[in-house]
Amino acid sequence: MTAAVKLAQSNLKHEVTDFKRRRIREEASHLFFQLGYEGTTLDAIAQRLDVTKPFLYTHYANKAELLYDICRTGILQSLAAIEPILDDSTATATERLGRLVEAVLAIIFDYQEFIVVYEREEKNLDEMQAREIREHRSLFDHKLATLLEQGRRTGEFEVFDAVLTANTIGGMMTWVALWYRAGGKRTRHQIISHTLRMVFSAVGAAQKVQSDILPLRHEEGGVKGVGKL
């Protein structure tokens, strides 16, 4: 067997392995999301994947490492989504902030369970792994704060405490992950529009009126749809 063929097979194998890990992450995060980390057994995860428990141990050393892989994926996806936007030096801070919010919310809708699991189950991570993930998280907040600071310098934003404001904006988006349920009263599009409003007002930015952000009609006699978003 030539070296080239061996390499090709090795690559293939890694792809297969990564595919399997991805499938495990998906099913495990779904169960962690519903039942919690401690409330989910490895047998239950294995059953959803139509394999057995020892099989999982061929991909993860233990249960905590599986949780780590899930949390890591969520935060790395978010970081990957914002980096090209922040690096685009041709765009104004306002444009970048708007695109950032849209990109992060897209990730939040796609990886909601990963993100919620991280928020809720961080305490179950190994100390080392928790620290690594917290650093990624800090990096995210730092990048956002830096963008706000840039906008303040150009006069686009009116921000008094960039760190706290970045934290609030990050919190707004994470909060969406925590309450959003598909099939609720608000569409994803409405949530994105609303969040853009909130974010721009938080930084004191002049919002361009977007034709697709329409106010809801206000009916008489109270607030509609309370409690069921």
Added chain:
Amino acid sequence: MTAAVKLAQSNLKHEVTDFKRRRIREEASHLFFQLGYEGTTLDAIAQRLDVTKPFLYTHYANKAELLYDICRTGILQSLAAIEPILDDSTATATERLGRLVEAVLAIIFDYQEFIVVYEREEKNLDEMQAREIREHRSLFDHKLATLLEQGRRTGEFEVFDAVLTANTIGGMMTWVALWYRAGGKRTRHQIISHTLRMVFSAVGAAQKVQSDILPLRHEEGGVKGVGKL
């Protein structure tokens, strides 16, 4: 023994009982906060209270009921804090909103662990109890949305979707509970001021400049204190 004396003793006993339940709630919520619901053993709670596990069963039928008591206390404190403010018909919507934010943040600082435990561990509640607490939570959101709607009618606020905006404001405050740690870089007072800013901008309210809300000084060369709030 007269009926009056019996009643007095009964009240006394209830006070003692309530005091004990309160102590149990405090220690249990502290451990649930640190280690999670499933990660905390009843033995560990008992040890912190210098009693034994069966003692806990004289006050709670099971572990889930203890969690219920904690979650219930957190949300009921929040509701109790906002009710007199919302009922004060002499105040403008703007005034009431400001007082509401201050009152809820005060509760969040005092009952932080209760609130975080509810956010993280709701899935471990019995279905009936979870529903009851969710209803209290909905009531909170509804009252806040109603206030926003009132402010919109008086022209004080510019709110396009009162339900979503109320949800965002509630989320901002809950988010504080999720990240705040005593001894961090921001004082409670700074956090309250910042949150008031964010909330008023979210509803498009004209903020009165408050002498005690001072901007942080902006130093050269980047963002300070990132990751350590």
Added chain:
DNA sequence: TCAATTGCATACTCGAAAGTAAACATGTAG
């Protein structure tokens, strides 16, 4: 003084789940 109730602890049961040892099937190189 002596029941009876209360308040709590000691010591147990029992189920569940993480992790493992060993076997087994299937393919592949020599």
Added chain:
DNA sequence: CTACATGTTTACTTTCGAGTATGCAATTGA
């Protein structure tokens, strides 16, 4: 045809923690 590697399962161990049966000491009431 045989030996070894790969991928997966069956069947096991072991620990741990929720919940309980029972006992005992102190207080209360007659």
